[in-house]
Every structure is written in C-alpha cells, then in structure tokens.
Amino acid sequence: AQSVTQLDSHVSVSEGTPVLLRCNYSSSYSPSLFWYVQHPNKGLQLLLKYTSAATLVKGINGFEAEFKKSETSFHLTKPSAHMSDAAEYFCVVSAVSGGYNKLIFGAGTRLAVHP
C-alpha cells in the first residue's frame, strides 16, 4: 500500500536561511509525487510534481525537490526563505485504487518564517 510520512509537523526558520521539509513515501511501484502548499485561509496550490522524467524537480517560488528512490524520499528545499513562504506544506503520493489514481496526503508540515 502507498503511504506518505512527513517527518516534521512544524519547521521554523529565519528569513533568508534555507528551508528543508522532509517527506518519505512508500509505494509498490514507481510513484508520482507532489508537493502542495496551503496558505492561511486559502486552498491548496501545486508547488511541484515528480513524474519520473528527472529526479530533481523545480517548482514555483524557488522551491525544488529531489526524488531519491534508494531512500524513498522526496524532500522539499528552498535556498533562502521568504516571509511569504509561511504556510502548510503537504507531500502527496498518487496511488492506484479502484482503477484510478487517488491522492494520499501526508499529515502536513507547518513552516514558520521569522524576521
């Protein structure tokens, strides 16, 4: 069965420092993986997705993620945090269920950015 584990429920960084949000997945086949961001009182927005074309995936707002099959990880990074990055981030795996692909969400990581 497919599953997703986000290793940190809360991450706090200072503005201008690097961001690392950790995600491990479990999948019996080559997965499709996503990172979504949810800003306060807003819906979910796709940051980036991995579809086996390249292991290093670049997304919007300077975020990127690296797919590491040997470690079953898909960590999200950004070189320099901005105040506007404060939000909740979800790692998601696309799993086959009932003949279609459903999304399985991690529990989320809340990112706080301090001045």
Place this chain on the structure above:
Amino acid sequence: EAQVTQNPRYLITVTGKKLTVTCSQNMNHEYMSWYRQDPGLGLRQIYYSMNVEVTDKGDVPEGYKVSRKEKRNFPLILESPSPNQTSLYFCASRSLAGGPEDEQFFGPGTRLTVL
C-alpha cells in the same frame, strides 16, 4: 479563469440540521472529489466521482452523501450533521485524460462548525 468554487466558505450549524455544500468546476473535468482536513491528519478523501452518475466512497464516507447529476457540479450533503464533522472541507477536480501525474485542482475550502 479555470477554477473550482465552493459555497458557502464558512458555515456554522447545529446537530441534525441537514446541509449541502456546493462544488462547481469550469474545466470540464471528469473526476471530482471531496476531502476533509483535520489537524495532524492531512486531507482525507470522503467521496469521489469518475463521471456523471458515477460516485464511490473514499476513506471516510460515513455521515456524508454526494451526487453527480451534471459534470460540473458535485455537492456534498450532510443529512444529519454531528460535531465530529466539524472540519475544513475541500472539493477538487482533475482530468482523467492524462496519467497519475495530472494535477488536481482544489477549491478554496469550506470551514464547517457543527454545534
């Protein structure tokens, strides 16, 4: 503008009073889905629909109903709401024309409180 809309955005109700949350998408997507978001649990799927008149249970369907009479609309019905249904609800849609990497588009969310 391509979007998923939900109404109402906020709702406070009392136990047992039937309510409906509407969801509409303008992207001609076949697939639509409802999720609930609770702290520390990420998003969990309530019901989904592969096309008109085709619906099926997700992971947490108890206490909910849905219908899909038109392709663009997918209302969520709570026949007799209870306090444990207090949550943030998201509707989503995606095309089934592509593969598992296709993006799912989310509505802005409906915050429901059942007293």
